[in-house]
Amino acid sequence: MLQGVNLACVRGDRELFKDVNFSLEAGSLLQVRGPNGSGKTSLLRMLCGLSNPAAGEILWRDTSIRSLNGDYYAAVTYIGHLSGTKDDLTVIENLRISSALAGSEISIKQASEALKHMGLRGREALPVKVLSQGQRRRVALARLLVCNTSLWILDEPLVALDVMAVKLIQEILEQHLQRGGLIVMTTHQEIMVTATSITQLHLA
Amino acid sequence: MWIIKRDLLLAMRRQSDVLTTLFFFIIVVSLFPLSVGPEMNMLRTMAPGVVWVAALLASMLSLGRMFSNDYLDGTLEQMLLSPQSLSLLVLGKSFAHWLVTGVPLVLMAPVLGIQYDLPTDALLVLTSALLLGTPVLSLIGAIGAALTLGLRGGGVLVSLLVLPLYIPVLIFGAGAVEANMAGVEFDAHLSLIGAFLLVSIVFAPWAAAASLRVSLE
Numbered sequence: 001m002l003q004g005v006n007l008a009c010v011r012g013d014r015e016l017f018k019d020v021n022f023s024l025e026a027g028s029l030l031q032v033r034g035p036n037g038s039g040k041t042s043l044l045r046m047l048c049g050l051s052n053p054a055a056g057e058i059l060w061r062d063t064s065i066r067s068l069n070g071d072y073y074a075a076v077t078y079i080g081h082l083s084g085t086k087d088d089l090t091v092i093e094n095l096r097i098s099s100a101l102a103g104s105e106i107s108i109k110q111a112s113e114a115l116k117h118m119g120l121r122g123r124e125a126l127p128v129k130v131l132s133q134g135q136r137r138r139v140a141l142a143r144l145l146v147c148n149t150s151l152w153i154l155d156e157p158l159v160a161l162d163v164m165a166v167k168l169i170q171e172i173l174e175q176h177l178q179r180g181g182l183i184v185m186t187t188h189q190e191i192m193v194t195a196t197s198i199t200q201l202h203l204a
Numbered sequence: 205m206w207i208i209k210r211d212l213l214l215a216m217r218r219q220s221d222v223l224t225t226l227f228f229f230i231i232v233v234s235l236f237p238l239s240v241g242p243e244m245n246m247l248r249t250m251a252p253g254v255v256w257v258a259a260l261l262a263s264m265l266s267l268g269r270m271f272s273n274d275y276l277d278g279t280l281e282q283m284l285l286s287p288q289s290l291s292l293l294v295l296g297k298s299f300a301h302w303l304v305t306g307v308p309l310v311l312m313a314p315v316l317g318i319q320y321d322l323p324t325d326a327l328l329v330l331t332s333a334l335l336l337g338t339p340v341l342s343l344i345g346a347i348g349a350a351l352t353l354g355l356r357g358g359g360v361l362v363s364l365l366v367l368p369l370y371i372p373v374l375i376f377g378a379g380a381v382e383a384n385m386a387g388v389e390f391d392a393h394l395s396l397i398g399a400f401l402l403v404s405i406v407f408a409p410w411a412a413a414a415s416l417r418v419s420l421e
Binding site: 048049050051052070071073074076078080081082083084085086087088089093097098100101102103105127 | 206207210213214217218273276277278279281282283284285286287288289420421
């Protein structure tokens with residue numbers, strides 16, 4: 001479903017990687033690994049369509065994502081280094097607004113259920129600026145529970161999370177894979193997800 | 205439409221930003237009669253120009269914040285990845301920007317105009333010209349703000365980019381009031397500002413959306 005063909009990335013006059021190939025079917029996970037500065041985030045941003053590859057092509061259902069635009073965005077959820085939450089809005093407002101932005105509006109009930117699941121019960125009405133780093137991460141990741149996209153692109157989703165939360169996220173990822181979803185993620189930790197297929201991509 | 209709601213909600217939580225623009229406008233407009241002296245005829249001639257220049261500068265003061273906060277916390281990235289059209293989102297954001305910075309100026313203008321001894325119908329023309337012209341400022345400003353996103357010294361650059369494009373609005377906006385006071389027809393001026401508004405509603409969101417994609421790459 002998702003295919004990368006001969007991808008290359010150039011930053012300034014440095015070539016970060018070239019000839020990266022992968023192919024991902026429904027229900028599988030791609031873990032992108034590599035040392036700091038090897039272009040993991042750049043690759044993920046390319047996969048989202050936020051930046052163009054210097055060479056090569058990204059195909060979604062055999063069509064280039066360049067020509068898909070809105071249709072592709074409707075199938076993707078991206079959670080990057082930046083949390084994408086507004087400090088001045090409350091936890092629940094943030095979740096509802098980011099869902100509406102992603103094209104699926106949710107009710108207050110759905111939102112508070114997702115937040116409860118993420119261990120943020122009782123904090124729904126707090127502005128995000130008073131939360132800890134790990135709690136902000138949970139707010140951002142709560143989007144995964146309310147979205148109905150098939151491709152999840154996650155950049156270091158487990159950073160700043162405690163042991164319990166890491167376990168919870170792994171459960172969520174597993175369920176997504178079982179439903180036939182696709183995940184592309186970077187992490188320096190070992191992933192304990194049982195899935196039919198986990199591919200690793202090493203960037204030198 | 206919820207993007208407008210979101211931006212208004214954010215503005216409510218950070219009222220100081222809104223009030224800064226409004227007070228800047230009020231102070232600049234009020235300083236002139238105090239410094240120039242109470243000569244009615246001179247005040248009346250300079251009034252439209254002063255009000256318009258102050259409105260221009262006030263709206264430019266808040267342009268930097270239009271996208272930069274969203275850029276810093278990653279929400280802008282999410283907007284680019286939204287299945288909704290980015291141009292529409294930009295249009296919504298520009299509208300919210302106008303509601304927050306433009307509308308207060310329009311509402312204050314007739315009150316401030318009294319300091320310049322403007323006759324009632326001139327006040328009316330001034331207000332309607334501002335009502336048509338300030339959304340153009342927000343829309344054109346959106347292009348400048350999108351182009352300079354994430355650049356150091358973007359504040360200066362945005363003024364250089366945007367001010368030349370503001371000039372036609374300034375000329376015809378001030379011109380409408382002057383024409384009215386001179387007893388000439390002022391409809392043409394207002395029609396031209398209306399035309400600027402329509403053109404910028406169509407093209408500015410599209411240009412700003414393209415600039416945002418370039419800025420975030």
